[in-house]
Amino acid sequence: MLCGSAPAVMADGAATEHEQMLNRAGKLLVAYKDSEALALYEQVLKTDADNYEALCKASYLHCRIGDRYTDETSKSDHFEQARNLALRAYALAPEDAEANYVMALALGSSAMIAGPKQRLATIYQVKPFIDKALACDNQHAGAWYILGRWYFKVANLNIAEQAAAKVFFGGIEEKPTNQDAADALTNAIRYNPDNIRYYYDLACVYEEMKDKEACIHTLQQALTVNLETKDELELSRRCKIMMQEVYAKK
Template sequence: MKRLCKVYLIIFLLGLACPVVKADGNSSENEKLLQQAEKLLNNYKDSEALLLYEQIIATSADNYEALCKASFLHSRIGDRYTDETQKSKHFAIAREYAQKAYDLNPKDAESNYVMALSIGCQAMISGPKDKLAGINQVKTFLDAALASNSHHAGAWHILGRWYFKMANLNFAEKAASKFMFGGVCEEATNTDAANAIENAIKYSPENIRYYYDLACVYEEMKDDSACIATLEKAINLNLQTKEELEISRRCKLLLHQKKKI
């Protein structure tokens, strides 16, 4: 009887041990895939990186890092399309992944950032009412992201764009915003937008998009000297992608226009 009990005890312990070994192996494989994906992302191979992040999600649906990165990449890739259907498809997946990441870790900067990014992207292709609702909702997630990590360049950049959008609503949009959200747009200024994007540049000084957006804010503010200085910094950056080269082309065109004035 004692011998039989001993056999059952060994079987029971082996049964407990097997899942642990499997989980550890899966975790180890995911770590390798995360490293490979990060390397691809750093080398501007977004589609290849996304495939790896989604491979991880397929086997580990609660992998927080993969969910955040996949959401970010769907937003970025979707933004490149001119076709509204393709945009909408990528933005919807971005929002789904962001929501899952947020549910796992609602206080972390990254989950709040990808929530803000995905909601903002969806808002830009929505009708007027949904657009305003989305833009208003973005601010809550940006505040949470920056409360968690005040050095988050991406969150500062979106916040700058949020201030700029809200500060420059047309009459109808301002009236709708005031009616729906209590006039939150009245608190936003172009100076707020410039300050936020300057912080984005401070924490990520090689991102040419930040410089271009900041120059556009200064142009709206009619601050030509600040606009020109920002554009001159932008065109001297070390660029890697076609997207960056296109932004650089816009910077040069705007700089040429400003110097002719």
Template structure:
């Protein structure tokens, strides 16, 4: 009887200590996620990614960490010059995106990072694979917008998608027709401009959106809209290295248009 009592006391102690340990871990994850988000917004991508991956070590199915780790791998990979390292980042981004999508296939964020990772991998693939990846992006972008019509990042990527598909070179257009039945009929520069305008509507502080919109207007030979967009971009308060580089490009484009 005494032995049984000791066993039950031990089991009870385990039960009493288990909950606080889980709670502390949960609180720790929330703090890491909050700090990682702050770093991500400040473009301190490597530090933010390390924190998200720290969360994933103890919580492999943390949806927020999976989505943001995917996005950061693609954003970091875009800056890397070594192609092998770039591809490694993109593959990791695709892996995280796929895991997030399995958890929440209808959510805007998982569809968004799937589209981002597909686009990233497309840029380092051969012509056929590149077109396949770009084509696959559209369904994820449509699903993301269906879930959240105010997701600025999705509208921005959709604008880029329209612009890319509307300006395929002859070889790409031929391949698209041969392998995928042609280019999507709605892929026009006007649709690209409209999507980018919507991205700016929901996030008017992102200079990348203005730069991309000005590029589309330049392709459309719309000098008035292009110069106005560039002036708006230059007026933004930029602080990070990436933002300042975009501001510099906007000033150069504006000077060229003002001649």
């Protein structure tokens, strides 16, 4: 359920062509053909700059594609484009779950390659967007995933980060725990049980909590997910390695 209504697609003849391109792009996205899907969404935006669906999906894809690069220049370029697109989507529908989700995703992605102060600043910037996305749609798996990551990061700030947060931002009011992170990631899995990354990150949280049984159970679930991409195969490999390491500690 969404709080606000997403902007309508154009009503003239161009709308039909755009709907066809959006439909093709959506199928490519589901098939993990990210670059091809992004090209179609960007093609729509060339003639319909305020197409809400294209803005949200293009922002999401820039984050997903940028995350795969190892060099910061390429990452930064994709994440900056993701942020700009998310801002445009948010301007159109600030009450909609998807606009808030892509804002949180783009800001969080940019923080990955930012300096320590900017990463801490992002903690404050991201949370309201996550909260709004979930207030609009409490079954939004992606938003639950970002919330879980947020909880885990804040729960495990080191002493230097805690001190910096207090100096620059007056401290962090929320005091989440690793259990909060685990609960949020469990919700992400509940609403999208086919994303192996959710299982992997949940297993990492349980490992931090030293809950070996929960960690192993989560990893076993991860290994039942159908794999489609190289990224997923790599995560599956990491799950197997983690399982071996956890078993060795039992």
